[in-house]
Amino acid sequence: MSNSTAENGASSYSGTIVAVNAVIAVAVSLGAVWVVNGFNVFYERLDRVSPTVEGGGIGAAFAEGNEIGWLVFMVEAIHAIDVLMGLFILVMVFVHWGAFRRLASRMRQPGESRAMPDGGASTPDDSGAENGGERR
Amino acid sequence: MTNLDHGKFTRMTTVFHSLLAMDVFFLFFTGYAIMFNDELWWMLTLMGGSGSVAALHRVFGVGLLALITFWALMMVTTDTGRSNFSEVMPSPGDMKAFVQDIQFVLGNADERHPNARQFAGGTADEIPLLSYVGKGVIFIFAAELTLLSISGLLIWSKTGLMQYFATQTAAMAFVVFHGLLGVVMLMGVMFHIFEHGFHPAFYPVETKAFIPRSMIPEEHSDDDDEGTGIERLQLSPSWASASNLAGAATVIGIVSVLTASIYDTGYPVSTELLVGGGPSNLLLTVGVNIGVLVLFFGMVLSVYGNLVRIRWEQQMAEEETDGAEAEAAD
Known part of the structure; x- marks a missing residue:
């Protein structure tokens, strides 16, 4: 490919290398800014203990709460x-769970088959067994 | 067919209920992604990190303020609203209904008390506007939402709060209070989802809160049946497994959220600087996430309830045009 030209006696740079280095330079500068952006303090976070961070995270330095x-x-x-309230709500869940089961x-x-509220027996035709009990 | 019991709410109430539900669900998702970040880190990440989650939480907070102010105005400035105050007041019957519900589960009572019935049968006049649970929900949620709004507004500007309390920690104690306050509501909403999603006669959702009373025809065959007539309805084949699954998820969710709130005491700034929980506590992480799943399911049910309403509207409109055509043919 292109090389240093001996004709004018001065060495030159390959276009490919220029392009690659330019891309790297842009990436490095953007990356640097991106990393530095992490130094921005979001004030809501400042006072929060991040328990997952070793040492308790930001805010754990408070001697007293x-x-x-x-x-x-x-x-x-x-x-x-x-x-x-949690215990009471749990009682309510269980009471309703139980009541629902009884109602069901x-x-x-x-x-x-369709129940006969007046106590009449269902006729064989009405058993619904033939169509799998699906009644629409 | 849709199982319709008596719609007793106005159109305003049903629309308000859906909007409030959506707003509160998103407040839960954003707020507890922050407070329970040990367990719900993925939600925090999904919503763009703590900065964006806090911003979203504020947006929904403004929505909540508008909704509850609107509701309070409606209750005070309208005749319907004012007349409903007496309907909401607890009565001795409500206490009896609670006791009878326990007796009913234990098999010592044959029926639920009229003040407890979700599926009532009979005519709309025979049952109260709200069951005893409904009244409890109104009172507890009203108190919770008021306190959450006040504490939420107080912590809106941390620096503003700090000038009154001198220290950052004191200001952040209000954040703690705000988060812990919401836990009651969080658990209550999980129960509310189970209560109105898994009644065998209404499963998968009780339409009372979605179809306004103006859309429910008040006509009944005049056969005087004993009881509610629930024995005429067919149980959905999936009810048994679905209700067991949802019941278990609700219980696990409530217990986990409660445990997590104790673990995370004083979060973000602990009184004792001991912060528990953390992703190492796998059981709690799974449990809290199941709780969030229950909430998400509630949101889906709320949307489904509105779909049922739209379908019902269409069905009523079709029947009306059919009826009109039949009349015209005569």
């Missing part, structure tokens, strides 16, 4: 409320 009495109480009270057992089961 929140020390305002009523604020501590508020946070602890809401913890207690969370637990109490009263319904016509899938594939079962």
Whole structure:
């Protein structure tokens, strides 16, 4: 390919190398800016402990946490409320789960023929067995 | 056929319910992606990192403020709204309904109390506007949303809050309070999804909250049946497995979220600087993610409820034109 030209006695640069180096230079400069962008402090993050980071992350350097009495109480009270309400909500889930199961057992089961509320027996034609119990 | 019990909500209420649900779901997804980032790191990444998630959370927060202000105005300025206050007030019947529900599950009562019935049968006048659970939901969610809005506004500008409380940690304690406050709502919404998605007569979604009462014909055959008439309905073949799966997911979700909230006490700045949880706690990570799955499923059901409404609207319109054509033919 192109080489240093001996004709004018001066060495020149290959076009390919120029292009490749130009691309590398742009990538390096963009990459550098991209890396430096990480130095930007997002203030919401500044005060957050990132527990996954070794040493506890940013914010773990606080010697003491929140020390305002009523604020501590508020946070602890809401913890207690969370637990109490959580247990209550679990009870409600189980009560409804159980009630739903009982109600479901009263319904016509899938594939079962139409129930006769007045106690009449279903006729053989009405059994729904032939069509797999599908009644539309 | 669609199983329609009595629609008792107005069109305004049903539309409001859907909008509020969407807004709250997105507040949950963004807010708890931040608070439970140990377990939901993938959600945080998916939504563009903590900066973009916090921005999104604020956008939905503004939406919530607008929605609850609108609702409060509607309740105070309209006759319908004011007259519904008495319907929402807890009554001794509600306490009885709760006790009877437990008795019903234990097999000591034959029927659910009228104040507990979701599938009521009979006429619309015979059952209250809201079940005892419905009243509880209104009260707890109203209190929660009010406190969440106030604390949310307070922490909108951290630096603004710091000037009143001198330290960053004190300001961040309000963030902690805000996050922990939402946990009650988070657990309540999971239950709400199970309650209205998995009633055997309504499975997969109770349409009461989506089809307004103006669209439900109030006509009944006058056969005086004992009970609710639920025995006439056919159980969906998938109900048993679906309800067990959803019930288990709801329980796991509630327990995990509760546990995670205790682990993450004082997050982002702990009172004791002990931050628990973390991805090493695989069980909790799986559990919290199941909880999020329940929420996502609730969002899907909310959309489905609206689809059912649209289908119902079309069906009613078709029947009307058919009826008109038949009349014209006569």
